[in-house]
Amino acid sequence: MDTARHEAAVVSPGVDDDPTAAVNRWVIGPMTALNRDILAGREPPDAFPAMVQHAVGPLLDTPERYGPRDTCQLLVLLGLVGAGLGRHFQERHPAHRATPERAFDVGVGVGVEPIGFLEYFHRLAEHSGTGHPHRDTYASLTRWNLPPSEAWWGGARLAVLPGVFDDGALRTYTAAVDEVRFFELIKLSETFERAVNLAVGPLADGSVDLLGAEALHRLGVAALLLEGMRKLNADFAALPPAEGLSAGHFMDVFRQFAVHWRPGDVPPSGALDPEALERDLVLGTEAPGFREHLHRMGPGLLPAERDRLAAVADVPALTELVLQRCDPEDGLAQATQTQLRMLVGRFPVLAALHLVLQANARMSGVHLMLSKRYLFNPQRARDRSGYGDPGVVSNRRGTTGMDETALEHLTRVRQHHPLVALRGLPTAELEVLTGLAALRADAPGDLSAAVGFDGTSALRQRPTADDLTGPARPAEGAP
Structure with missing residues (x-):
């Protein structure tokens, strides 16, 4: 396995970097490359949990120590990581689909303690105060993930x-x-x-x-x-x-x-x-x-x-x-x-x-x-x-x-x-x-x-007298 290629973006955060940003870089770069390599047969499925534990796990602090924004960002990032863990485990053998939770139990300790991935995600979701489910979900995968x-x-x-x-x-x-x-x-x-x-x-x-x-x-x-x-x-x-x-x-x-x-x-x-x-x-x-x-x-x-x-x-x-x-x-x-x-x-x-x-x-x-x-x-x-x-x-x-x-x-x-x-x-x-x-x-x-x-709507600068009466209510469910 080409470990250096897949872990390079996060092993050593820079002076102006922080752990959440480092995890973000790994998800955007090395994680997507690793997923492609596994799907193409260039890497074995068990390369994914090994890399999560080796490259991402040491970067994560105790869930309760993150501020609100970092917590929500990590729910997005670890939601994508969890999806990879689950998919690659279940694709290894049809019987794995009956016990999907096992994807997170074997060899995937994360955080300073370390603790199991599912427990870490559970505590992170609870700490967020948003009521986020204890797994990836539509709200974080799509709405929180993309720009406003x-x-x-x-x-x-x-x-x-x-x-x-x-x-x-x-x-x-x-x-x-x-x-x-x-x-x-x-x-x-x-x-x-x-x-x-x-x-x-x-x-x-x-x-x-x-x-x-x-x-x-x-x-x-x-x-x-x-x-x-x-x-x-x-x-x-x-x-x-x-x-x-x-x-x-x-x-x-x-x-x-x-x-x-x-x-x-x-x-x-x-x-x-x-x-x-x-x-x-x-x-x-x-x-x-x-x-x-x-x-x-x-x-x-x-x-x-x-x-x-x-x-x-x-x-x-x-x-x-x-x-x-x-x-x-x-x-x-x-x-x-x-x-x-x-x-x-x-x-x-x-x-x-x-x-x-x-x-x-x-x-x-x-x-x-x-x-x-x-x-x-x-x-x-x-x-x-x-x-x-x-x-x-x-x-x-x-x-x-x-x-x-x-x-x-x-x-x-x-x-x-x-x-x-x-x-x-x-x-x-x-x-x-x-x-x-x-x-x-x-x-x-x-x-x-x-x-x-993020302000790119073509109608933003088109003032007329026909706007709706009264201010729009803010979007609900925002973190």
Whole structure:
């Protein structure tokens, strides 16, 4: 084993360096190289725990001695290290998948004491005060890992998702550009979702009058933000594999690091994006079994995320509130086109919410398309060829267990929302009625430019008179 090559960045921190920065350098450089070498067969799988103990373990202080920022940074870094330990152990023999915790028990002592990796991570998570799970998770792997991201509209910052590093770097498993681009897509998408939730949330909680002008404006901005998010994801899918993400890398490299650390725990997954979960609850587009799914995902979320979702789940959805206020006598499904026009003329909020639900349904369709392109369709081809599904993480379903049929059903639920009858009216007519047409006219041609990393949103310097009323609430779950 080429020990010098894989440990070089951390054995001796410089005068102006610190242990956390040294671990960061090892994760960004030598660790990714070691992962690549093991996956290519140039190094044996047991090289990884040996290098963790030799190169990283001595750098770590007692968990309780770190400050808040270093603690959160180490949760990101050691989450990636733990994913490597788990994957390489489980790939050595199929039987190892039944006892994933053994990956951390043999020859991996870290810290000054030293102590086992799982115990160290457990104490670090507890010391962070964030309620971080005792393994890698979506919040630290994606949101904390990447630089801060922002959503802007009309010169106002609508949302921000924090990061815990200030180096502008992105930590990955193998340093492949596929992983960098995919991580960026996930966090930018969540930033869009956060801005949408902050826009419509005051309507659902009663702080904005559902029948007032501000409600129409907020719903219009939300619809355009969802359009921007859809374009961001559709543009990503349209990239050739060499410029975006190859299905092979996604299935055989990226996903295979989302292993269990203990039997039955919840690995990191895009399904743990709390903003997407909240949007379904707020809009009332949840599928049957959605609450049970939330309960299963709970251990993989931060407490602040669980609390926010529980609060939203306990109140009526926005669609239900709007229908209660507008009170169509015979229901929308039985109304004629003339009756529908009269109804939305009296209550434009119905049309505005319909446009949001339609934009949400179209975004759901793009998400399903991405899942089919990068996961389900290639796996079907593998099954037909006899290659099967040999990875330690199954490619026949999502990391949290959701399969293609479940995703298709969820997409249909979002498409057949409670206001679907309004599809009988021309979209352009509804956009004029609700003011969305005026918002669109003042918006840039590329709505995906509403989000960016660390102040790079193209809309940041585009002041107009149409920003949202009142300051945006801060992002929740920040360390």
